[in-house]
Amino acid sequence: MNKEKFEQGLEVRRSVLGAEYVDKSIQNATDFNRPMQELVTEYCWGEVWTRPGLTKKTRSMLNLAMITALNRPHELKLHVRGAINNGLTKDEIKEVFLQTAIYCGVPAAIDSFRTAQEVFDEIDKEQN
Template identity: 85%
Template sequence: MNKEKFEKGLEIRKSVLGSDYVNKSIQNADDFNRPMQELVTEYCWGEVWARPGLPKKTRSIINLAMITALNRPHELKLHVRGAINNGLTKEEIQEVFLQTAIYCGVPAAIDSFRSAKEVFEEMENV
């Protein structure tokens, strides 16, 4: 593991997903899933998210579209929060899901709307 990329990834991951979530993920890692936490932090966040070519807001838009296409609601909820943290509005998230409805399928987009609505309600009640 590249310690420098891991630390940079940890910083970015916390800024997008929130320190509480990331700290809990790292602290709850065991011998079985710790390598996955390290891989995600170092490569997804420390290598790719750290690149200067796209701002975080754009990366969030791309992630929301891809996660919708893959129909991964747990990850989508996490990245809806990240998208809000990265400056996206509800209206922009809505547009991403409408766009994905056309190119990835209406059922996938409907699930994303449903998941995002749950996140928005949770965030409003905090």
């Protein structure tokens, strides 16, 4: 493992998904899934998310579209919150999902709208 890339990835991962969530994921890692946590942190977050070619906001938009296409609601929930942390507005998230409705299918987009609304409701409760 490249310790420097892991640490860079940990920093970006915390800034996007929230330190509490990331730290809990790493602390709760088992012998079975620890290698996956390390892989994701080092390569996904440390190698790719730290590249200068795209902003975090753009990366979040792409992730929302791709995760919608893959129909991964648990990951989508995390990345909706991450997208908000990266500066996307609800209207921008809505536009991403409308775009995915055309290219990925209406059922996938409907599920993403539903999942995003759950996140928005959670955030509203946290702020009140």
